[in-house]
Amino acid sequence: MDVPAPPTRPARARATLLSLAQAAGVSISTVSRALRGDARISPATRRRIDALAAEAGYAPNALARTLLGGRSGLIGLVLGPMQNPFYPALLEELVAQAAERGLRLLLLHAGEGSMDDRTAQALLQYQVDGCLVTSAALPSRIAAICAGNDVPLVMINRVAREHGAAVCCDNAEGGARLADFLLAGGHRRFAVVGGNADTSTSLDRERGFVERLAARGVALACRFDGGATREGGWAAGERIAAMPPGERPDAVFAVGDGLAMGLIDALRAGAVPVGASVEGEGVEAAGAVSVVGFDGVAAALRPPYALTTIVQPLRAVVRRGLDLLLARMEDPAAPDELVTLRGTLHVGRSARLPAGAATGASHGDAGRETG
Amino acid sequence: MDVPAPPTRPARARATLLSLAQAAGVSISTVSRALRGDARISPATRRRIDALAAEAGYAPNALARTLLGGRSGLIGLVLGPMQNPFYPALLEELVAQAAERGLRLLLLHAGEGSMDDRTAQALLQYQVDGCLVTSAALPSRIAAICAGNDVPLVMINRVAREHGAAVCCDNAEGGARLADFLLAGGHRRFAVVGGNADTSTSLDRERGFVERLAARGVALACRFDGGATREGGWAAGERIAAMPPGERPDAVFAVGDGLAMGLIDALRAGAVPVGASVEGEGVEAAGAVSVVGFDGVAAALRPPYALTTIVQPLRAVVRRGLDLLLARMEDPAAPDELVTLRGTLHVGRSARLPAGAATGASHGDAGRETG
DNA sequence: GAATTTTGTTCAAACCTTTGCACAAGGAAA
DNA sequence: TTTCCTTGTGCAAAGGTTTGAACAAAATTC
Known part of the structure; x- marks a missing residue:
């Protein structure tokens, strides 16, 4: 009567705190603390867990972490028209510096066209910590959503028309x-x-x-x-x-x-x-x-x-742009600020x-x- | 003795299923089902909840949804050297088509430089459903991580050196x-x-x-x-x-x-x-x-x-690239496939x-x- | 009027991580 | 021996969503 379940692809599930805890014979919280370097975990335990994690290729689930109420580490990105050779250069610099700061870029838009609603909603759905706009024509939907949901918004290479923080060259x-x-x-x-x-x-x-x-x-x-x-x-x-x-x-x-x-x-x-x-x-x-x-x-x-x-x-422009964004993530009530950098x-x-x-x-x- | 807590910025928290449920006087699951269009919810209730959600600007938390074991809707993106004018064009098309399919792009890398470990780890941390590479020189870390974790990888505008799916022009x-x-x-x-x-x-x-x-x-x-x-x-x-x-x-x-x-x-x-x-x-x-x-x-x-x-x-190249990726998300065991499109x-x-x-x-x- | 179906809603578990608090064991001081 | 502190670990809750199963109430059938 009972047909055995079909042999589903083994595909060992990705390592989690739970799987590591079972392998190490300790509790989930011990594993979490060991990996985060908490001083309360004994060196012996930590070494054992570190080895296990490395072997399993464990990477903490950023989504679950975000759910706890912390930062998502995601920055929404709206890119300007890519025919202007300045934007590709800006993009490369931005990607590099964002990575240095441990931020990930969620690419929402590139080019001139307009944005559909679903894309704008992604800002909220993915709990971005902030939004960066290099586009000359700021999509109004993005601006509205950011303003209405305490998502800091920083513009690069353009000044704010009405409000918001911005960094640009003089x-x-x-x-x-x-x-x-x-x-x-x-x-x-x-x-x-x-x-x-x-x-x-x-x-x-x-x-x-x-x-x-x-x-x-x-x-x-x-x-x-x-x-x-x-x-x-x-x-x-x-x-x-x-x-x-x-x-x-x-x-x-x-x-x-x-x-x-x-x-x-x-x-x-x-x-x-x-x-x-x-x-x-x-x-x-x-x-x-x-x-x-x-x-x-x-x-x-x-x-x-x-x-x-x-x-x-360029490096300074991007650096200050990220500075502004991070400052507003710390304190969403920070006043609008316009940084002007002198070129050479x-x-x-x-x-x-x-x-x-x-x-x-x-x-x-x-x-x-x-x- | 008891100093009243300082008036923390009111900043009404973002709407959640719970807040909507309380406002509507129903349970969380009812709200969830109403918003997803489940037939079991009465029209009256649904209308009431829809109105409430619209008013509150509710957007479901994609992170929590992903945690349930479904798709994250995120695609990791590795971009090639942006000096080549083909890549900016490819980027714009890709962003547009990904949005059409409800996929979001997590920008991992752009340009020639190498990738640090943390960035490569982001693939796992953010639970990307797949990875798209347009770079001529595929970062080996990315390839290794994708291969070791059942993350489908598709290359655009280059053929796979050893394995993987790819789409390119003939x-x-x-x-x-x-x-x-x-x-x-x-x-x-x-x-x-x-x-x-x-x-x-x-x-x-x-x-x-x-x-x-x-x-x-x-x-x-x-x-x-x-x-x-x-x-x-x-x-x-x-x-x-x-x-x-x-x-x-x-x-x-x-x-x-x-x-x-x-x-x-x-x-x-x-x-x-x-x-x-x-x-x-x-x-x-x-x-x-x-x-x-x-x-x-x-x-x-x-x-x-x-x-x-x-x-x-270009449109077809991108379309087929996303097709390949989605197919591999459905069935990770799909064999390597190389699609060649003839140009004009x-x-x-x-x-x-x-x-x-x-x-x-x-x-x-x-x-x-x-x- | 009782048995049954339909309709609408709620409960509870699961996903993975972080963290305040409790707890146990061992050593040192009284 | 008791008390207290230190050290190492575990428990449980929280975060937002989805979903199978249970449940109550109303509508239908005999």
Whole structure:
């Protein structure tokens, strides 16, 4: 009558405190304490249990631990448009630093599209300890859920529109510094290639640049819309290359490195010399156009671009972002805080140098805090 | 004597089944069943509980649910080097499709660096249901942990070295198809710009290309090492541009779109015309070099590159990757499986056309399965 | 009106970990 | 010998959810 149960796949179940306790002949709590290094457990017992755990490949169940009311160790992550080369770099740094701090990233969103409700709910379902947003357009659902459930929210590379903590580079100051550099280089006709019109980051950079020019009595000769992609930079470069040399700007600020690289490609394809890079060593070609960017993406710093740009202190930006988040996990009532980090002017060969300056040096206090 | 407890931040605790049950005056199980749509709960009760839950913004605790022995809904994700523009695109698609299926991605690693032990342990601690690897160099710790703990592992865009399931584009076939296209275009001198020497993907593409050429009695004129970055493509392009026109190859296969774009930039900067794009509309400049790539990254398909390339069926690749993973979650004993999807030849303007062919068309069965 | 089914709800166990408290054994001090 | 302290361990509760089984009340059948 009684048919024996079918031989279910043996697949020895994953080790738990219980299985270790049975193997060691002690109680569950002893195992737990031994593994956590509690001083009350005798060295002999601890060694025995440690060996057993190592052999079984035991890993404590973070979910059960979280259930006790502690931290989940999970951080929700909302990523911006990945075409902008700054974001992949930011992502790598973020993953590395989060791991160093023992935090895990729960990837909720990447790119431009909108977020469905279920995804937003995941924030709550998985009990994330906090949320990190690098996206320019903060999904409002995420903001609402975080606000309504005491989930700390920190934005990186963008300032908070209404509230929340944020860390970003001093965009306006960087723009101004580039204006100074170009002015010192003796440039006369300035152009800007703008980014997304709805990101504070782009707007601040452009504003800082234009206002510094204005303060020196110089007006912008022309302006292009780049839309934050490399292609946008190329399109602007084509138009610049097509201008008669007399009207052509001799200095162009592209508000992101991706834009700047596309721009340089187009100028070169149009046989327009860029910065000091054609004749080399400071002797520049006649009619050369200087190009400067912003972000300090690795690919832009190296040849063939050797871009003069403001290098964002990426490590510090990420570090402070995580600091802000952890602080708000400790104290959810912490006031909104905006941290602004000053970038570094990296002098490459894409822009004519001021008299007497040397290529390759970096100026400015990297990561000095001003917020 | 008794000091009243300091007024701890009220911060009404998050809604749970218990709090809802108390509010509704029913038991916890009734609430659970009502929310899950169990037919045994009366419509009146259900409506009341639904309203209460909506008002409280209730979201079930996925961690507690997982503890019951079910699925966590978490997938561990190991990302490859983000400089290769294919990976950001893959990431966006993956995030979107995972969300559609109700899966969450736990981001374990991004980039080239190695993984620390704690991160690898996270796989077990957070009870991931499976693991997805897009990295070319599979971290061995991850592989070991997955194998030892019945965690299904699926690789995307690379074949398994020893074991495991994988989905990737038919790289060799794509390389061969490009060779055919270039041969039909009447090219004579062929070059290859190779990628990472240790990724099966790059090697297969190159092999497919070279073998097809050989089968037609043509040998490679020269070969460059690109190292999978845009800069590598640029370097190869500079060397090609510097060759005397007689020795210069008239067709170059860059094994990735990033390489191809860098290559084109360098050729243009060196005033070497590329494909049919200079004179436009099929009439090509004298001494033009045709460039073809592989991947079908959006930026490469559009102007200014208009690259002729093999477009990976990205959506299908991701879909099948998740299929494989889910299948292995159902049945961990499922045999290793390799799915190969055929790409589509996208004819742009970066390579001379065979007589009578039209630009912009796509040839080949997108995503036809062969594995 | 009693027996039976249907309907709606509750009980209790299980998942795994952490931790306050209790407990036992052994040694030292009184 | 009693009392107290130290050292090492076990007990049990808690955390939120799911689910099989039990239970009560109402509706149906004879």
